Amino acid sequence: MAPLGPPVGTGPLGKREARLAWGLLTPTIFSVSMVVILPLLAIFWISVKPVELADLRAPEVVLREDIRGDYTAVGDNANIRYRLRNSSQDQVITGVTFTDTVPAGLAVQSLDPRCTLDGRALFCDLGDWEPATRETLLIPVVVEQAYLDNGLRPQDSSAETTGTSSNILTNATFTFDNFKRVFNGDEFFGVLGVTLFYAVFGTIGALLVGLFAALLLNKTFRGQGILRGLYLFPYVSPIIAVAFAWLILFDPFSGSANALLVQMGVTPTAINFFGERPLALIMVTIFEIWRYFPLSFLFILARMQSIDTDMYEAADMDGASPFQKFWYLSVPQLLGILSVLFLLRFIWTFNKFDDIFLLTGGNAGTRTLTVNVYEQAFAISNIGAGAAVAVVIFGCLLLFSAFFFRFMSQEEGL
Amino acid sequence: MMVFLRRGSVTAILIGVLWTFVIATTVAVSLSFATGEAFRPSLFGSLIWGAGLGLACLPGPRWKPMLAGLTVVIACLLGVGPMVIADTVSVFSTLVGALAAAGFSALGLWMILDDVVFGANNRHAFEAAVIRFCTGFGYIFFTAIVVIPFYVMVLTSLKNQSELIQNPLDFSIDLSKGTDLFRSYNELFVKFNFGEYLLNSFAISVLTVIITLLFAVPGAYAVARLRFRGQVMFSRSILLIYMVPMIVLALPIYIAYSMTGLRNTMTGIIMIYPVTTIPVALYMLQGYFRGLPAEVEEAGLMDGLSRLRVIWKITLPLSLPAMASVSLYVFMIAWNEFLLAFMLLDDPSKFTLTRGIASLNSSEIPRQHLMAGSVIATVPIMIIFLGLERFMTKGLTAGSVKG
Numbered sequence: 001m002a003p004l005g006p007p008v009g010t011g012p013l014g015k016r017e018a019r020l021a022w023g024l025l026t027p028t029i030f031s032v033s034m035v036v037i038l039p040l041l042a043i044f045w046i047s048v049k050p051v052e053l054a055d056l057r058a059p060e061v062v063l064r065e066d067i068r069g070d071y072t073a074v075g076d077n078a079n080i081r082y083r084l085r086n087s088s089q090d091q092v093i094t095g096v097t098f099t100d101t102v103p104a105g106l107a108v109q110s111l112d113p114r115c116t117l118d119g120r121a122l123f124c125d126l127g128d129w130e131p132a133t134r135e136t137l138l139i140p141v142v143v144e145q146a147y148l149d150n151g152l153r154p155q156d157s158s159a160e161t162t163g164t165s166s167n168i169l170t171n172a173t174f175t176f177d178n179f180k181r182v183f184n185g186d187e188f189f190g191v192l193g194v195t196l197f198y199a200v201f202g203t204i205g206a207l208l209v210g211l212f213a214a215l216l217l218n219k220t221f222r223g224q225g226i227l228r229g230l231y232l233f234p235y236v237s238p239i240i241a242v243a244f245a246w247l248i249l250f251d252p253f254s255g256s257a258n259a260l261l262v263q264m265g266v267t268p269t270a271i272n273f274f275g276e277r278p279l280a281l282i283m284v285t286i287f288e289i290w291r292y293f294p295l296s297f298l299f300i301l302a303r304m305q306s307i308d309t310d311m312y313e314a315a316d317m318d319g320a321s322p323f324q325k326f327w328y329l330s331v332p333q334l335l336g337i338l339s340v341l342f343l344l345r346f347i348w349t350f351n352k353f354d355d356i357f358l359l360t361g362g363n364a365g366t367r368t369l370t371v372n373v374y375e376q377a378f379a380i381s382n383i384g385a386g387a388a389v390a391v392v393i394f395g396c397l398l399l400f401s402a403f404f405f406r407f408m409s410q411e412e413g414l
Numbered sequence: 415m416m417v418f419l420r421r422g423s424v425t426a427i428l429i430g431v432l433w434t435f436v437i438a439t440t441v442a443v444s445l446s447f448a449t450g451e452a453f454r455p456s457l458f459g460s461l462i463w464g465a466g467l468g469l470a471c472l473p474g475p476r477w478k479p480m481l482a483g484l485t486v487v488i489a490c491l492l493g494v495g496p497m498v499i500a501d502t503v504s505v506f507s508t509l510v511g512a513l514a515a516a517g518f519s520a521l522g523l524w525m526i527l528d529d530v531v532f533g534a535n536n537r538h539a540f541e542a543a544v545i546r547f548c549t550g551f552g553y554i555f556f557t558a559i560v561v562i563p564f565y566v567m568v569l570t571s572l573k574n575q576s577e578l579i580q581n582p583l584d585f586s587i588d589l590s591k592g593t594d595l596f597r598s599y600n601e602l603f604v605k606f607n608f609g610e611y612l613l614n615s616f617a618i619s620v621l622t623v624i625i626t627l628l629f630a631v632p633g634a635y636a637v638a639r640l641r642f643r644g645q646v647m648f649s650r651s652i653l654l655i656y657m658v659p660m661i662v663l664a665l666p667i668y669i670a671y672s673m674t675g676l677r678n679t680m681t682g683i684i685m686i687y688p689v690t691t692i693p694v695a696l697y698m699l700q701g702y703f704r705g706l707p708a709e710v711e712e713a714g715l716m717d718g719l720s721r722l723r724v725i726w727k728i729t730l731p732l733s734l735p736a737m738a739s740v741s742l743y744v745f746m747i748a749w750n751e752f753l754l755a756f757m758l759l760d761d762p763s764k765f766t767l768t769r770g771i772a773s774l775n776s777s778e779i780p781r782q783h784l785m786a787g788s789v790i791a792t793v794p795i796m797i798i799f800l801g802l803e804r805f806m807t808k809g810l811t812a813g814s815v816k817g
Contacts, residue, residue: 322541
């Protein structure tokens with residue numbers, strides 16, 4: 001007799017279910033790995049490559065073709081001129097050739113030794129090219145009646161060029177210069193310090209302001225919905241719109257904030273809010289708080305509204321004062337969501353790019369790690385160094401996430 | 415110490431001073447922004463008059479706060495009140511300013527100090543008064559910080575360069591200009607192709623929503639309902655992927671797009687936007703699917719429907735509200751997206767709205783154009799948001815660990 005008891009292991013139904021699950025997940029896994037995993041691997045690869053922005057365009061043979069001399073009557077002598085050059089100043093192109101069609105009615109008189117003519121098809125093999133090579137080929141021709149009749153010019157048939165060059169992205173040259181450059185000097189620690197200041201104070205500020213806003217709206221009254229919607233505006237509007245609005249509001253020459261402060265006698269002259277150290281860093285942090293307090297506000301409000309009211313009634317019976325109720329009842333209830341929010345927002349603020357990029361462009365002591373990626377890759381055109389900074393950011397992210405997941409398993413998730 | 419603070423007279427004076435100063439500042443700032451004329455709060459005036467108002471507004475006969483308020487109005491008019499009004503200000507504005515400053519101070523204090531008695535108070539009365547003060551201050555503070563940037567954005571877009579430089583505070587609208595007020599908008603649509611950018615942005619956002627849902631719904635269902643090995647790891651990696659900063663990905667994507675010629679194409683943008691939103695959508699939807707009762711689906715299975723039919727016939731109709739939230743949230747992300755558009759598009763005929771606004775940020779283009787562009791980008795999302803606030807709020811709470 002078979003032993004009684006529940007079946008062990010995965011049965012056929014379970015297997016079918018798992019197969020279906022993977023089937024449903026495949027499109028997502030595929031697309032996400034194409035756009036997230038592949039680029040991440042690419043970042044690691046590029047970070048050990050000496051790549052500049054200009055290297056992205058592979059060196060190529062540039063060819064221009066025209067006809068020189070008299071070519072208005074039968075029997076005129078003219079030259080078909082090919083001007084060729086290597087587009088790259090520092091890379092070799094090997095096996096340069098080109099093919100072209102000589103228009104009907106042009107009788108080729110002589111040929112460069114590297115070229116052959118088969119019927120009207122011209123083929124030239126120019127060998128290997130050093131960086132920045134330029135060449136001019138002249139092919140003397142005599143004009144015949146057919147050429148004048150059909151009106152087809154040499155440049156009308158486009159010449160095909162070939163040539164292989166080694167691409168810096170795929171060859172086997174590796175270097176640690178990018179990382180050396182990133183970690184060298186005080187600059188890196190300055191950038192890291194700015195990033196941490198921005199992330200820590202931006203996150204804490206947004207949490208506290210959000211908590212305050214949530215306390216305000218944690219009661220029902222007419223217009224509560226409108227106010228709640230209004231307080232979410234900073235978060236839902238396009239970043240570019242609000243960032244420029246702030247820039248114009250705090251403009252040192254014609255900004256309203258400065259005009260207001262001067263008029264109220266707070267400051268004698270206009271303040272360059274986004275252009276001075278350390279004020280610029282404080283301002284971008286305040287902007288961060290302003291833009292993201294609605295998020296903490298929403299989460300905290302949702303948590304507050306789910307707290308059991310019985311507890312507060314009991315506290316009322318015991319004669320607890322409002323502050324005591326907040327401190328001894330609400331705060332412990334909110335601690336979970338506050339710490340989860342802190343970790344998540346910290347990671348996100350750490351990774352934030354758009355805000356600072358739009359407000360200061362990373363100037364005046366506001367360059368964070370993410371802005372540094374852009375700065376290295378595009379402003380200094382050193383893609384490799386930018387990738388190295390990105391690797392550093394990714395490392396930090398992994399560190400934070402490990403911490404986060406360890407913490408999340410204890411705390412109630414979102 | 416606390417006992418001293420809780421004496422009604424002390425509480426009234428402290429709260430009176432603070433509240434009067436808050437109101438004086440608020441009225442001064444709002445009137446300055448509305449008229450462009452000179453109003454400023456006076457610290458010294460707030461100290462003196464605030465203390466008096468506080469004491470007068472303690473519970474008692476009604477004539478006391480009224481009389482005190484009237485005195486403050488007169489003080490304001492004489493230039494010694496909590497708010498100083500310049501001589502150049504028009505009579506009407508001066509009157510409105512004085513009345514508002516004194517009136518709101520007195521009324522607010524009357525409400526704040528509702529059950530505080532002159533002598534010793536218990537904790538409850540004192541703390542209730544402090545909380546009422548903080549509430550009033552909070553409403554003013556939050557409304558101000560949210561409204562001011564948007565107010566400046568909208569009104570700047572209606573001004574012209576010389577007006578802006580002449581008095582940056584003067585946001586009064588000259589209605590006699592009629593449609594000329596909207597010149598910046600007109601120019602953006604006629605000269606700068608903003609109509610096309612608007613359409614581009616809209617098309618891209620809608621397509622992003624559709625593609626995202628097509629990928630995320632089956633994925634979320636699998637994670638939420640089906641049992642398979644690696645389920646926990648999978649849901650964690652979704653969250654992890656969701657946290658990878660865009661700038662890290664943008665660099666290799668830029669390189670790949672440069673090499674394959676996908677830069678400056680709609681296809682390229684459409685390929686990349688949904689992938690940035692799929693993890694969010696998946697995360698939000700799986701949370702919702704988990705909350706649906708499994709029994710309904712099991713009943714469907716018992717009746718002989720296949721899993722896919724169950725999803726189509728039972729799960730999806732039940733999760734329409736969640737789908738609405740997710741769609742709105744994804745739409746918002748795609749509509750507001752700036753970084754990728756900025757890096758991947760540089761052909762003006764293919765710009766999205768955010769990229770178009772970024773191109774307005776140059777010294778040759780007047781700033782009212784920049785602000786008009788910002789308004790054009792903000793208004794649609796605001797309309798959607800206000801119209802569907804319920805769904806949007808839900809979507810935000812469910813998904814927006816990301817910002």
